[in-house]
Amino acid sequence: MNTTPSALRIGWRRGLIELRQSFTNPADLVSHFLWPVLMLIVMYFxxxxxxxxxxxxxxxxxxxSILGMNAALGMISMSQQLTADREDGTLLRAKAVPRGMQGYLVGKVVSVAGSTLADLAILLIPALFIIEGLSIEGAAPWLNLSWVLVLGLAATLPIGAVLGSIFTSARAQGLVQLPMLGMMAISGIFYPITSMPDWLQAIAQLTPIYWLGLGMRSALLPDSAVAIEIGASWRHVETVAVLxxxxxxxxxxxxxVLRRMARRESGSTVAHRREKALQRVG
Structure with missing residues (x-):
């Protein structure tokens, strides 16, 4: 009997439940609104x-560019949630159920992608009333925005899953966030990348964050804005290729990586991590 469709349905329902919980939990609500509000303040000035x-x-x-950065932040959220679920035994329980890991991962993708899209809407909708000069007339900009988002999430969420499998504790997540913040700083988010040294431009173009930002700019900015991009081109082909x-x-x-990580999970490893966490708190 093929249990894959059942695992996908369970994962879909699990993801929707997690998504709903994140918008009814006060702490999660603060997380959803804090970053968009800060970005709106920056853009206002x-x-x-x-x-x-x-x-x-x-x-x-x-x-x-900030929309592209927020989409890329989904991989950090994915990494953090996987690490947290390893520490509290959630992954071990999923492993004990047939196709449980598959359902777990589907649910996590649904919840993280849904949260990311909601955060983007929280930022974009009020920004449309604050920021002038955007090219948002007709269906074309929104269609372009949609394919960039879908491809961008497909490019970044698996990276987050890999990072969440590699780092075994929440404290180690700092090793993930610092490089991510560094890449965002050089990816043309807050200032056009053409104003940076050529060697920084080359490094930025190796990351999906830059291409997410470029794809977003091509969707929302007028055609004349392409003059300040590298090569004075939106480089749609390159965006699709790199992402x-x-x-x-x-x-x-x-x-x-996830299968190898799941094989190493056991009751003793979860208990050991929990004991270490309690020692840090004590």
Whole structure:
């Protein structure tokens, strides 16, 4: 009997339950709204500042990039949740059920992707009333935004799953966040990447974060804004190629890493991690 459809249905329901819980828990609600509110404040103060002699406002240029950054933050959330579920034994319980790991991962993808999309909406909707100069007329911008988001999440969430499998404690997540923040700093989020040194531009283009931001800018900015991009081009083909490569690599590597991680999980390892956590608290 093929239990895969059943695992997918269970995972889908599990993800929706986790998503609903995250919007009814006060602490999670603060997390959902705090970052978008901070970004809105930043863009509000940048809204009248121009980028050099280009005539474009920094707030207008920053909004699509920040949306791309927020989408990329889904991989950090995925990593943190996987690590937390290892520590409290959730993964061990999922492992004990037939196809439980498959259902668990489907649920986690649904909940993290849903939370990410909700956070993007919390940021984008009020920003449309604050930021001027966006190109959002008609269906084309929203269709472009949709494919960039889907491909971007496919490229980043598997990376988060791999990182969550590698790092065994919540404290080790700092090793994930610091490089992520560094990549965001050089990826053209808050200032056009063409104003940075060539070697930083080259490093940024190796990451999915830059391409997510570029794809968002191509969807929401007017065509004339392409003049301040690398090569004065939106580089749609390159965006699809780079994000696609990251997605394929992640989808190939993540299941292998997750299976190996699940095989190492046992009651004794969970108890050992719990004991160490209690010692840190004590």
């Amino acid at each position: 940048l809204r009248d500042n121009a980028f050099g002699s280009s005539g474009f406002l920094l707030g207008t240029l920053a909004l699509p 696609g490569i990251w997605a394929v690599l992640g989808l190939l590597i993540a299941p292998i």
